[in-house]
Amino acid sequence: MGAGALFFAVFVACAVEAVEATTIVLAAGTARDWRSANAGLLAAVGLLAVITAALGPAVSALPLQALRLFVGALLLVFGLQWLRKAILRASGHKALHDEDAIYQAQVSAAKSEPARRAGLVPDLYGFTLAFKGVLLEGLEVVFIALTFGGNAHQIPLAALAAVCAVVVVAAAGVALKAPLARVPENTMKFAVGVMLTAFGTFWGAEGAGVRWPGSDSALLVIVPAILVFAMTLVALLRKVPPASAGQAAPAVAEVR
């Protein structure tokens, strides 16, 4: 796998997660208290650093064959779940991921809770909201960087791509002080679903002991084949009427 392809794949996948984390932190800071939201953000980043420091060497130490089987299986499961949601959204069977709507719903929910001080944190609700959001989305960033980087034996490059994605998205969020609603998140999720499924297919099968015809260049066939298959499924599902009329409403409850 080329360095450019690895960087691009990790960057896009991590950027999607960073957009969601940014929305949650902005909602916590705006509706509650910026000091508490920033404390939650820093606490989550600290915990993520510890998790990364613990998992990084462990991933590097695993035999490549076992690593590829394990990581391939996880990437396939993750990728298929992403792709499934993306196809349902693109075909009108699931509400589009709307950062504006999610942000408004979270701000509204956060405003209804009474403030409660805990130690140095002025508002426990704002702290917890930011902490949980950053930790959950951050775990996916760590997972993507470690698995892609570990498999390609380029963990530093994958980590750099992940950090760049988070910094770019966070800087945009800070500059705008608003959810990044103009990021084509649904399209990006479709692309990430295709990439995760393709790399999961490739590494999973290699880890299980088979050799792909054409070796690494098989990915040049697998990625477009999965993309075409997914787009065909979108076209077919568009002809199927949704089970209920309420599905076109924005997805305000779903953060993932």
Added chain:
Amino acid sequence: MRGSVRAFGAFVYDFIIGDDWWVAAGVAAGLAATYLLAHAAHVGAWWLIPVLLIALLPLSLWRAVRRG
């Protein structure tokens, strides 16, 4: 304590398995079959996972659409 363990289990399940356990089960079965074919029967079944995807993804979508 029991509540925390249950919450952690629910988080792990949601994080890894997600909305449709058929996907995770299908992937596990497909990779196990690929491994067995490669090591027990010495068959390089690189085509098995792509074939599995062609069946599994529409099946999972159909289950989701039917559930509404």
